[in-house]
Amino acid sequence: MKTSRTLFRIPAAVGVFPLILAVASCSRGGSAQKSAVSPDAGEAGDAENAEGGCNTVPAAGSSLALGSPLPDLGFAGDGDSGIVSIGSFAQPCASNAQLLVLRVVAGWCGTCRWHSSNTATLLPADVASQVRIVDLLLANDINQLALSADLASYQAHGDGSVAALADSAFSLAPFFDPRPALPLYLIVDARTLTPVLALSNPAPDTVTAAFRQTLAQLDGQPSPAPVAPVKYDDRFTSDQWDMIRDMQLTQPPPPDPSNHVADDPGAAALGLTFFETFKLSPQQVGCRSCHNPALLLTDGKEVPPEGAKPATRNVPSIVLAGYRKLLGWAGIADSLWMLAVLPVELDFEYASTRLFAAHAIFANYRAEYEAIFGQMPPLDDTTRFPATGMPGTPEWEAMAPADQDAVTRVLVNMGKSLAAFLRSLRVTESPLDAYASGQLDALTAQQKDGLLAFFTAGCAQCHYGPRLTDGSFHNLRFPTGRQDHTADPGRSDGIPFLLASEFRQTGKYSDAIPATPPIDPIVTPNLVGAFKTPDLRGVAFTLPFGHGGTYGGLTSVIEAHRTAGLPAGSTLTMGEAERFLVSFDPTLEPAIITFLDALRLDMVNPPP
Numbered sequence: 001m002k003t004s005r006t007l008f009r010i011p012a013a014v015g016v017f018p019l020i021l022a023v024a025s026c027s028r029g030g031s032a033q034k035s036a037v038s039p040d041a042g043e044a045g046d047a048e049n050a051e052g053g054c055n056t057v058p059a060a061g062s063s064l065a066l067g068s069p070l071p072d073l074g075f076a077g078d079g080d081s082g083i084v085s086i087g088s089f090a091q092p093c094a095s096n097a098q099l100l101v102l103r104v105v106a107g108w109c110g111t112c113r114w115h116s117s118n119t120a121t122l123l124p125a126d127v128a129s130q131v132r133i134v135d136l137l138l139a140n141d142i143n144q145l146a147l148s149a150d151l152a153s154y155q156a157h158g159d160g161s162v163a164a165l166a167d168s169a170f171s172l173a174p175f176f177d178p179r180p181a182l183p184l185y186l187i188v189d190a191r192t193l194t195p196v197l198a199l200s201n202p203a204p205d206t207v208t209a210a211f212r213q214t215l216a217q218l219d220g221q222p223s224p225a226p227v228a229p230v231k232y233d234d235r236f237t238s239d240q241w242d243m244i245r246d247m248q249l250t251q252p253p254p255p256d257p258s259n260h261v262a263d264d265p266g267a268a269a270l271g272l273t274f275f276e277t278f279k280l281s282p283q284q285v286g287c288r289s290c291h292n293p294a295l296l297l298t299d300g301k302e303v304p305p306e307g308a309k310p311a312t313r314n315v316p317s318i319v320l321a322g323y324r325k326l327l328g329w330a331g332i333a334d335s336l337w338m339l340a341v342l343p344v345e346l347d348f349e350y351a352s353t354r355l356f357a358a359h360a361i362f363a364n365y366r367a368e369y370e371a372i373f374g375q376m377p378p379l380d381d382t383t384r385f386p387a388t389g390m391p392g393t394p395e396w397e398a399m400a401p402a403d404q405d406a407v408t409r410v411l412v413n414m415g416k417s418l419a420a421f422l423r424s425l426r427v428t429e430s431p432l433d434a435y436a437s438g439q440l441d442a443l444t445a446q447q448k449d450g451l452l453a454f455f456t457a458g459c460a461q462c463h464y465g466p467r468l469t470d471g472s473f474h475n476l477r478f479p480t481g482r483q484d485h486t487a488d489p490g491r492s493d494g495i496p497f498l499l500a501s502e503f504r505q506t507g508k509y510s511d512a513i514p515a516t517p518p519i520d521p522i523v524t525p526n527l528v529g530a531f532k533t534p535d536l537r538g539v540a541f542t543l544p545f546g547h548g549g550t551y552g553g554l555t556s557v558i559e560a561h562r563t564a565g566l567p568a569g570s571t572l573t574m575g576e577a578e579r580f581l582v583s584f585d586p587t588l589e590p591a592i593i594t595f596l597d598a599l600r601l602d603m604v605n606p607p608p
């Protein structure tokens, strides 16, 4: 590829159309040739009159519209290729029709991942040589606007057959509805660089048929006869059916090398003790105060009143917390043990200190602790270990650094035991699991219609896989849960919190730094006011909903997706709504709710 195209550095922003254009080599003329072309229409060659003069690209247009040549767009390539101009994909001299397919995708998007990893099936032999697909990446898997550095990991999800370029500006937006479902396909006549068709999350059969028909049309051939699309269980297209099968929850939580007791039953038993106790907090608060086993480990309240101070966010179910990579609504922790450490010192939870908690463990659970983690520091020496204190308090700052470290390790080991306990929880098979494993009568007809509606309404972009989540962050403009009604910045506060923490997976309290340590997250504008996509397993039983707990039922929270949350100007939220929330037909809502009911679960081994 790189040898047959010439790359020019041009600004990536839409609306900037410099006079120097990239020029493709002539496919008939032998060696590559370059020439500068004025964007002034009429001066440049095009495929129609390419006879003998086929070493120029078509003139750049100035508007983004079907049927008019593309402007001189540029997209960020990987490290070596810098900015790649759209002109470098032109094939002005091709003797038969050639398509350039710009496929707009995001790293977090489940439907996009299906298309990227099944590109080969979308390109059967009769079209493969005439269609070139280029993925334009908008954002990475945690919804940071895409940089060149994100291209390799996106391509790792795919089947490796297509080039990927970064387009964080979503240059092709004018071709699509304001709130389309990803992936998007812009089919371009590569000889004239003129877009001819735009599709939003098309079925695989539709994509292949569109390629065949467009090629025939451009070559003046009769349109090929339409092929009847394959439907699974009389409803689902092949991509949907694959995604349904991927919704089965069959595996235990993935390993966590940063916690050496992650799967140790003794540590899990100690973790249960810590989960149940109220002794680690001077306010008599415990994990169980807010994570009630009878309510799938939530508290059923909007925001928890059980802590030492009013909280600001809804209590998520933590039955499946062992599966999550980033924890908390804003992704403040990169391991489960790190998240389990935090409640001790947060003022809306225990409002305790690590010294207070370490003393309580020493006094009440010393033997159990030492059986797993070895000797505790001599906490009975109260001159070295004051009764209470944490970083920032005078008692703590006066301590010897080695003693501080020893106390922090007690807190960390408490977190690692709690994580072992939460990782040991298992859930019952849901009707969806049975259906996805091939038991076609496990869902009712209404639930199947609901599952289809779930795809139609664009839900599966973000809610997919075994827990029906992308694990990413999106702004849905849901109302704040803060009692003073100020908007909650969500992810844009969560990132600096995580980066400043001593408890990261890459820090000194981690038992093993991951082989490929995660790249430090960054705040991009779309993450202001963004929150983590919740799991949907068991969702019908964990109301109320949303990060602020402001939606009392499934109907209202689904309706809030449809309308993209609070309108512009509301002070209860901030930032811009995710643009890939589909404005679907509201009559789909009852069916979707019926489907969500099929995600019911129970804990197999609930805490007593």
Ligand code: HEC
Residues within 6 Å of the ligand: 275, 285, 286, 287, 288, 289, 290, 291, 304, 305, 306, 307, 308, 311, 313, 314, 315, 316, 317, 318, 321, 324, 326, 327, 328, 329, 330, 336, 339, 340, 343, 344, 348, 349, 350, 418
């Ligand atoms: C005062 C109520 C309260 C107490 C006590 C409490 N939690 Fe939570 N928990 C919450 C709230 C609220 C959140 C969401 C906070 C956020 O994301 O900002 C949460 C989040 C979590 C999460 C992250 C879940 C996810 O979706 O990623 C885990 C895990 C968790 N808590 C475990 C615990 C453990 C273990 C304890 C005891 C050490 C505990 N919690 C004590 C209220 C509480």
Ligand code: HEC
Residues within 6 Å of the ligand: 454, 457, 458, 459, 460, 461, 462, 463, 473, 474, 475, 476, 477, 478, 530, 531, 532, 533, 534, 539, 542, 544, 545, 546, 547, 548, 554, 557, 558, 561, 578, 580, 581, 582, 592
């Ligand atoms: C762009 C990604 C995205 C899409 C598409 C999407 N969701 Fe969500 N969903 C989220 C995020 C993010 C939240 C949490 C937002 C918040 O609280 O601020 C959420 C919250 C929810 C909740 C509340 C769960 C809870 O525990 O609070 C439900 C239910 C839900 N979504 C269902 C759906 C359905 C049904 C669809 C399709 C109509 C859908 N979602 C489409 C990202 C998405």
